[in-house]
Amino acid sequence: MGSTVPADLAEALSWTGVQWPAIDADALDRLSIAYNVYxxxxxxxxxxxxxxxxxxxxxxxxxxxxxxxxxxxQVSGSHLVAVFKASKQLVTAFTNATTEVRNAQTEAEGQLRTLRDKIATLRAEGRLPPR
Structure with a gap:
C-alpha cells in the first residue's frame, strides 16, 4: 500500500473532502529495519x-x-547499552507506526470502496444524476 490514494478510489475520496493518510508505510518499515541493524x-x-x-x-x-x-x-554498561536500548525502542515505534498506517489506509480504502459502490448503485437506480 502506498502513500497515495489508489487510482480507482480517487474520485470517491474527492467526495469526502478529507485527505488520504499520505504516509509511506514502506519507508517506516525501512526505518525499523535500519534501526534494528544499527x-x-x-x-x-x-x-x-x-x-x-x-x-x-x-x-x-x-x-x-x-x-x-x-x-x-560506564561507557559499556551504561552509555552503549542505552544506545542499543534506544535503537530497539525506535524499532518498536517504527514497526508499530507501520502497522497503524497500513491499518488506517486499509480501513480508508474499505470505506471509500463502500462509498464508491453505494454511489454507483444509486446512479444505476437513477436516484443520483450520472457523473
Whole structure:
C-alpha cells in the first residue's frame, strides 16, 4: 500500500473532502529495519570493545588501569547499552507506526470502496444524476 490514494478510489475520496493518510508505510518499515541493524551493530561493537578493554585491564595494573576500568564500565554498561536500548525502542515505534498506517489506509480504502459502490448503485437506480 502506498502513500497515495489508489487510482480507482480517487474520485470517491474527492467526495469526502478529507485527505488520504499520505504516509509511506514502506519507508517506516525501512526505518525499523535500519534501526534494528544499527542496534545489532552497536551491540556487536560494544561486545568487541569489551573484549579489548578486558585484555587491556588484564595486562595492566595501577591507578590508571583502575580509572580506565571504572570509565569503561560506564561507557559499556551504561552509555552503549542505552544506545542499543534506544535503537530497539525506535524499532518498536517504527514497526508499530507501520502497522497503524497500513491499518488506517486499509480501513480508508474499505470505506471509500463502500462509498464508491453505494454511489454507483444509486446512479444505476437513477436516484443520483450520472457523473
Amino acid at each position: 542496534a545489532g551493530e552497536v551491540d556487536s561493537a560494544r561486545m568487541d570493545a569489551d573484549v579489548a578493554a578486558t585484555e587491556v585491564m588484564a595486562d595492566n595494573s595501577g591507578p590508571a588501569t583502575d580509572a580506565f576500568a571504572g570509565y569503561w564500565g
